[in-house]
Amino acid sequence: MTYDLWYWPGIPGRGEFVRLALEAGGIAYRDRAMEKGDEDAGAKALMADMGGDRNDPPLAPPYLVADGITIAQTANILLFLGETHGLAPSDHAGRLWVNQLQLTIADLVAEAHDVHHPIDVAAYYEDQKDEAKRRARAFRKDRIPKFLGYFERAIDRHGPWLAGARWSYADLSLFQLVEGLRFAFPRRIGHVAGDYPKVFMLADKVAALPELAGYLPSDRRQAFGNGIFRHYPELDAAT
Amino acid sequence: MTYDLWYWPGIPGRGEFVRLALEAGGIAYRDRAMEKGDEDAGAKALMADMGGDRNDPPLAPPYLVADGITIAQTANILLFLGETHGLAPSDHAGRLWVNQLQLTIADLVAEAHDVHHPIDVAAYYEDQKDEAKRRARAFRKDRIPKFLGYFERAIDRHGPWLAGARWSYADLSLFQLVEGLRFAFPRRIGHVAGDYPKVFMLADKVAALPELAGYLPSDRRQAFGNGIFRHYPELDAAT
Numbered sequence: 001m002t003y004d005l006w007y008w009p010g011i012p013g014r015g016e017f018v019r020l021a022l023e024a025g026g027i028a029y030r031d032r033a034m035e036k037g038d039e040d041a042g043a044k045a046l047m048a049d050m051g052g053d054r055n056d057p058p059l060a061p062p063y064l065v066a067d068g069i070t071i072a073q074t075a076n077i078l079l080f081l082g083e084t085h086g087l088a089p090s091d092h093a094g095r096l097w098v099n100q101l102q103l104t105i106a107d108l109v110a111e112a113h114d115v116h117h118p119i120d121v122a123a124y125y126e127d128q129k130d131e132a133k134r135r136a137r138a139f140r141k142d143r144i145p146k147f148l149g150y151f152e153r154a155i156d157r158h159g160p161w162l163a164g165a166r167w168s169y170a171d172l173s174l175f176q177l178v179e180g181l182r183f184a185f186p187r188r189i190g191h192v193a194g195d196y197p198k199v200f201m202l203a204d205k206v207a208a209l210p211e212l213a214g215y216l217p218s219d220r221r222q223a224f225g226n227g228i229f230r231h232y233p234e235l236d237a238a239t
Numbered sequence: 240m241t242y243d244l245w246y247w248p249g250i251p252g253r254g255e256f257v258r259l260a261l262e263a264g265g266i267a268y269r270d271r272a273m274e275k276g277d278e279d280a281g282a283k284a285l286m287a288d289m290g291g292d293r294n295d296p297p298l299a300p301p302y303l304v305a306d307g308i309t310i311a312q313t314a315n316i317l318l319f320l321g322e323t324h325g326l327a328p329s330d331h332a333g334r335l336w337v338n339q340l341q342l343t344i345a346d347l348v349a350e351a352h353d354v355h356h357p358i359d360v361a362a363y364y365e366d367q368k369d370e371a372k373r374r375a376r377a378f379r380k381d382r383i384p385k386f387l388g389y390f391e392r393a394i395d396r397h398g399p400w401l402a403g404a405r406w407s408y409a410d411l412s413l414f415q416l417v418e419g420l421r422f423a424f425p426r427r428i429g430h431v432a433g434d435y436p437k438v439f440m441l442a443d444k445v446a447a448l449p450e451l452a453g454y455l456p457s458d459r460r461q462a463f464g465n466g467i468f469r470h471y472p473e474l475d476a477a478t
Contacts, residue, residue, distance in 0.1 A: 055396050055397070056332070056336050056339075056396075057389070057392060057393070057396070058339075059343050059385075059386070059389045069331075069332045069335070069336075071335050071339065072339050072343075073338070073339045073342040073343060075314075075342060076335055076338045076339045076342055079318075079335070079338065080335055092308075093295070093308045096308070096310050096315055096318070096319055097295050097308075099312070099315045099318065100295075100297075100310065100311050100312045100315045103312040103314060103315055104298050104311075104312060107349075110346075110349065114353065118353075118357045118358060118370065118374070119357060119370060119373045119374050119377065120373065120374065120376075120377035120381075121377070121381075122377065122381055123377070131357065131358060131370050131373075134358045134359065134367075135357070135358050135359065137359075138358065138359035138360070138361065138362070142359075142360075142361055146298075147298070150296070150298045153296055154296070157294050157295075157296070158294070
């Protein structure tokens with residue numbers, strides 16, 4: 001069967017974590033809002049679908065319609081795809097470990113978003129720019145090292161991938177997180193990359209996966225821009 | 240077997256979501272940092288354990304040591320407990336639905352924390368008080384209704400509990416979220432409670448569960464105070 005993926009068109013956002021798993025897993029899907037070909041039309045179609053009458057409503061995209069059920073929350077969708085399509089270890093401990101890593105990645109993704117929207121997600125960046133500068137400082141100084149150091153230890157323990165001998169959906173997500181951080185905080189990441197060689201090597205290995213060779217250069221892959229990871233030069237610095 | 244729960248002593252925090260599931264499920268556990276009887280000693284024991292040599296390190300508490308594996312991330316621990324002890328539906332769709340709800344609860348919990356720490360989690364509230372006032376306004380106005388309205392619809396569809404005829408760990412967590420919001424934002428919650436009758440009735444039903452009758456009045460249950468949910472009168476208002 002073909003899954004339906006619903007996410008805001010025009011940004012990678014949280015939808016990209018799902019898309020990477022679908023693509024790397026060779027799983028048939030329709031990218032419902034994207035296939036409208038026009039961002040406005042795609043966003044309207046998404047809102048119409050999301051407001052529709054269903055038993056398991058999502059609070060927000062991304063969500064996946066699969067086998068008659070609607071699955072929302074990025075880590076939950078990936079848990080489903082991991083189990084159903086072998087994108088995570090099948091043993092109890094390995095499955096929980098990958099879910100734990102995914103949730104930890106999701107925590108940093110949420111924080112990366114809040115760097116540019118520390119006060120009000122519904123207000124403009126320009127209206128919270130000074131606060132964003134202060135939050136960015138703490139994010140660069142404390143949060144990036146804390147999380148990247150953690151993933152470095154995880155790879156060190158389990159390597160070469162986060163959960164051992166085979167890549168899992170958490171590896172794809174770590175790649176996307178690293179890509180996002182590189183885009184939003186190039187000076188900071190340039191400064192610390194050498195401290196986390198295993199993390200950056202893993203990201204490079206994901207970028208070189210044969211399973212993603214067709215996808216990554218395609219126009220199905222969304223460029224960073226105005227989404228979760230944003231490059232505001234005033235929020236970036238080496239330290 | 241008896242599980243080991245590790246969490247910061249003296250605050251309910253994210254540990255309480257796990258504790259409620261353990262208690263309501265009648266599951267044997269040791270509350271390792273709490274049993275030191277002294278907060279400083281408990282925190283030291285936690286940090287020593289967390290820094291220990293293990294294959295599946297947690298980034299942060301809470302974590303559960305069970306069957307020789309360490310499980311971190313609140314929603315992941317609850318997924319494990321739900322599956323192992325029947326605290327969630329066992330069918331595929333129901334299990335994913337409860338995990339999705341738990342992750343959505345976790346999102347609002349994280350936002351409730353960031354209300355009083357919008358800039359820097361490692362800095363004092365007093366040093367980000369003005370920003371906190373602005374973030375609190377958006378949280379009260381937009382975020383509380385968005386999430387409570389969502390849970391109201393979920394109960395409306397599935398009722399009487401979030402996933403149907405039996406309570407699951409997500410119901411326990413929704414109760415704790417409601418309790419936390421009532422503590423931190425009593426004026427706001429007093430003003431909107433009537434809009435979400437099913438949510439508040441569900442919370443009352445959890446409070447009255449025979450499975451929790453021994454726990455809730457006990458000193459194993461931590462009082463709100465200086466943790467995720469904090470009552471700063473200047474951050475609360477009816478609207």
